[in-house]
Amino acid sequence: MRVVIAPDSFGGTLSAPxxxxxxxxxxxxxxxxDQLRLIPLADGGTGFVDVLHTVLGGVLHSTRVTGPLHGAEVDASWLRVGKTAYLEMAQASGLHxxxxxxxDPDAAKRAGSRGVGELILAAAADPEVSRIVVGLGGSANTDGGAGALxxxxxxxLDADGAPLPEGGAALARCAALAAPxxxxxxxxxxxxxxxxxxLLGEHGAAAVFGPQKGADAAAVEELDAALGCYAKVLAAAVNLDAEELATAPGGGAAGGLGAALAAVGGRRVSGAGLVRELCxxxxxxxxxxxxLTGEGSFDFQSLRGKLITTVAEAAAVRGVPCLVLAGRVAVGRREAAAHGVQDAYSVAxxxxxxxxxMADPAGTLADLAADIAGQWSGSR
Structure with a gap:
């Protein structure tokens, strides 16, 4: 039997490899x-650069950038392959x-993305680089990408022309930008x-992803309103329609960084689709x-363009059964099947x-895979 093993990373416990x-x-x-082919994948979030380095080679460059909290610096890497630089925002402002x-709510409201902008500038300073691919995902910030911009x-700036502090909550006082x-x-x-x-609303950056960063209901409401204020100011600064900026698909990625980088000319592609092609x-x-594919949590967010659905849909086109092994499974069988998943199994x-x-992430995942092999190997 020929088995392709193509997982994403499992949260903060296991990398994709x-x-x-x-x-x-x-x-x-x-x-x-059985013949096994291992193809670790990523969808733009944590592990994006490492996976591409494994597949494409290239040269890794390390730099110091501003981290998500308190201005503390962190180490971040970007990968150059030919004239293209690959970087992941999670290395500069990752939830991990x-x-x-x-x-907690305070951290959720104060986390910023300035380091992502610094990482982009570091890659752009290389005279060989003419294209920068930014992986969006795994963010600590909900600042609409204001720090990066x-x-x-x-x-x-606030109404008095003073710079605002880092974080999404402060954007409620945003009246202008120092420059486009x-x-x-x-x-x-x-x-x-x-x-x-x-970017905004019940499916937006604050409402959907804020809680996993520590935001309670009040903080989510505060952040969503602040992002709405910032979106209007940003749209005016770069001559875009504010409503379009606020509602465009993908704008809520990485705490709203997707909307910010699109506003300065970034072109959105599927992170999972890109890695699928390159790998x-x-x-x-x-x-x-x-x-076999998998990730830390197979939930409703997995069905909104993340890696598992990309793998499963590609398998379904070919009539190849796709099994999901995840830390936890919160997707119903019918919903999973609609996206090409034959069965989903929970490690927990x-x-x-x-x-x-969690005490032995690799060991318990291996145990689950062994059990599944007993059910599936030789069945075709």
């Missing part, structure tokens, strides 16, 4: 003669940089997004009997609870 190796280790326990115990010249933000001359910007949510997933599926459920699965 580690998850793929764990699935393969478990599968081989039961079906040692905020410990779970600090993910401040690094590109568009510092948000702009990319360095001669650079094409591509936005590899992981979701299609808009040769389609050719691998052409020769496969089964595909198989391991006897979340605590048990």
């Amino acid at each position: 580690q998850a793929a190796e764990a699935m393969a280790e478990g599968w081989r326990r039961v079906a040692a003669d 940089m905020v410990p779970p115990e600090r993910r 401040a690094a590109l010249g568009g510092t948000p 933000p702009a990319l360095p001359a001669g650079v094409e910007l591509v936005l590899a997004g992981d979701v299609d949510n808009p 040769g997933l389609d050719a691998a599926l052409d020769a496969a009997d089964l595909v 459920e198989h391991a006897g609870g979340v605590e048990a699965s």
